Amino acid sequence: MRVAVLEKNGDRGWFALEGDRARRFDGDPFAGARLGSIEIAWSSADLRAPVRPSKIVCVGRNYAAHAKELGNEVPAEPLLFLKPPSSIIGPGEAVVVPKESERVEHEAELGVVIGRRVRRVAREQAMSVVYGYTCACDVTARDIQKREVQFTRAKSFDTFCPVGPWIETDLDPSDLAVRCTVDGAVRQDGRTKQMIFDIPTLIAFASSVMTLEPGDILLTGTPSGVGPLVAGNRAVIAIEGIGELGVGVVGSS
Numbered sequence: 103m104r105v106a107v108l109e110k111n112g113d114r115g116w117f118a119l120e121g122d123r124a125r126r127f128d129g130d131p132f133a134g135a136r137l138g139s140i141e142i143a144w145s146s147a148d149l150r151a152p153v154r155p156s157k158i159v160c161v162g163r164n165y166a167a168h169a170k171e172l173g174n175e176v177p178a179e180p181l182l183f184l185k186p187p188s189s190i191i192g193p194g195e196a197v198v199v200p201k202e203s204e205r206v207e208h209e210a211e212l213g214v215v216i217g218r219r220v221r222r223v224a225r226e227q228a229m230s231v232v233y234g235y236t237c238a239c240d241v242t243a244r245d246i247q248k249r250e251v252q253f254t255r256a257k258s259f260d261t262f263c264p265v266g267p268w269i270e271t272d273l274d275p276s277d278l279a280v281r282c283t284v285d286g287a288v289r290q291d292g293r294t295k296q297m298i299f300d301i302p303t304l305i306a307f308a309s310s311v312m313t314l315e316p317g318d319i320l321l322t323g324t325p326s327g328v329g330p331l332v333a334g335n336r337a338v339i340a341i342e343g344i345g346e347l348g349v350g351v352v353g354s355s
């Protein structure tokens with residue numbers, strides 16, 4: 103099932119997409135809401151970011167070729183960091199290149215959306231807490247990341263976390279193509295099977311540190327091929343079995 107947040111005439115809600123039809127949930131799908139009787143043509147509405155997380159948990163250097171391209175060793179344990187919820191944008195919105203950075207880069211990533219509250223889940227049970235999957239971009243101010251020990255500032259500017267276009271709930275995430283194109287040119291073209299730490303391992307590891315809440319999103323690392331985003335670019339994150347997330351890029355005002 104494809105679960106999306108749609109907005110029409112200022113009214114925003116959760117919908118299940120079926121062809122061009124969208125059926126509205128009677129509440130928050132993470133809280134057990136059911137599909138109601140309201141149907142609209144979803145092409146008449148605007149897609150919004152399909153997650154409202156309490157936190158965005160990210161994993162660095164989870165693909166060997168990407169670790170290598172940045173001159174880093176492959177870590178012995180998952181390397182976790184956070185992005186703030188304020189960094190999220192949805193389909194059709196634009197990444198704003200901040201005036202503080204001269205090198206902003208795309209990192210196409212599979213996003214795992216958590217479906218229930220969990221702490222210290224075992225790896226063997228970890229997939230049972232997944233609600234679904236979405237496309238994400240871990241936008242990074244690479245120049246700032248390289249000169250600071252902490253990732254926080256480089257990863258956290260407003261608009262630095264595009265997600266969408268929807269959540270796909272029925273998907274085997276273990277071997278999906280993850281691509282990023284910029285103005286039609288392929289920059290990243292990897293597969294999720296190249297992850298160093300797989301999704302159950304990442305969920306178990308993250309939940310050993312912090313309680314994961316419904317709607318939280320886990321960004322699973324990026325394949326090689328990261329590169330610059332500049333004002334005027336259009337980036338598309340495409341993940342097999344999910345769809346395409348397109349975002350623009352603008353300069354800061």
Ligand code: MG
Nearest residue numbers: 209240323324
């Ligand atoms: Mg990343």
